[in-house]
């Protein structure tokens with residue numbers, strides 16, 4: 001039954017209160033098998049709590065949760081062995097080398113070691129195979145944590161803010177590795193408060209704010225449907241504002257010290273119109289149309305991670 005079930009995890013009208021504090025409210029989530037599903041929201045939105053509920057670590061106050069076609073509570077070793085979990089803080093065996101670590105985790109699950117080499121390579125851990133876990137950098141540890149979550153070939157991978165606390169270079173590196181890793185057979189549920197990461201990685205995102213799920217769509221759909229204006233800064237067209245202003249695809253125009261900014265809902269057409277009118281589009285910078293703008297549209301607040 002579970003193998004043909006197209007839904008990997010779901011929550012229906014899930015709430016969770018601790019004392020008087022409502023941490024989750026009316027949460028609806030459907031994660032399709034094989035998808036890379038982001039749960040995004042600012043700090044304190046309830047992302048980690050939702051993970052705990054989906055995994056059966058915490059009981060919701062109301063609503064229904066399913067994981068791989070089953071209720072995650074009471075907890076079952078059989079069900080948990082089918083998921084991989086990379087928690088925000090990872091407990092390592094500090095004296096073990098990276099490779100020994102992966103072997104130990106595989107043994108804990110009674111899984112074979114056959115995936116270890118592939119994972120070391122996919123997560124760029126090869127050069128650190130013989131380095132003890134305690135000597136790894138923050139980014140290397142996160143990558144080892146992800147490899148550890150994958151070593152027993154889970155059907156669903158839970159990544160809780162895998163790039164939190166990394167410097168921008170290490171974050172980019174990890175995002176690129178996750179994009180490149182062949183996770184196609186697997187479902188990945190991933191939380192982040194970095195919206196640009198979610199745009200790069202996710203097939204689908206659910207926006208969580210104040211413990212409530214606001215919307216679930218692909219990043220492109222969300223951005224498209226929000227019909228957000230895109231701004232194009234034209235540094236070379238400072239004296240051509242009049243030419244740009246009359247164009248049908250241009251919905252607004254500002255002249256600033258750094259150039260002319262035109263607004264449009266159709267970027268490709270605007271560029272064609274601008275070029276046709278002889279406006280200099282050299283070094284143009286397109287801004288907007290991001291998940292940050294979607295968040296602003298949905299909540300009326302700007303997004304602060």
Ligand SMILES: Nc1ncnc2c1ncn2[C@@H]1O[C@H](COP(=O)(O)OP(=O)(O)OP(=O)(O)O)[C@@H](O)[C@H]1O
Pocket residue numbers: 018021023041042043044045046047048049050193
């Ligand atoms: N055991 C608890 N008791 C009281 N409040 C809690 C408890 N666990 C979580 N909370 C509160 O619930 C809210 C949601 O927390 P949660 O950690 O799920 O958010 P998050 O979106 O994962 O945030 P972050 O990005 O900071 O990890 C926060 O306000 C947090 O303080």
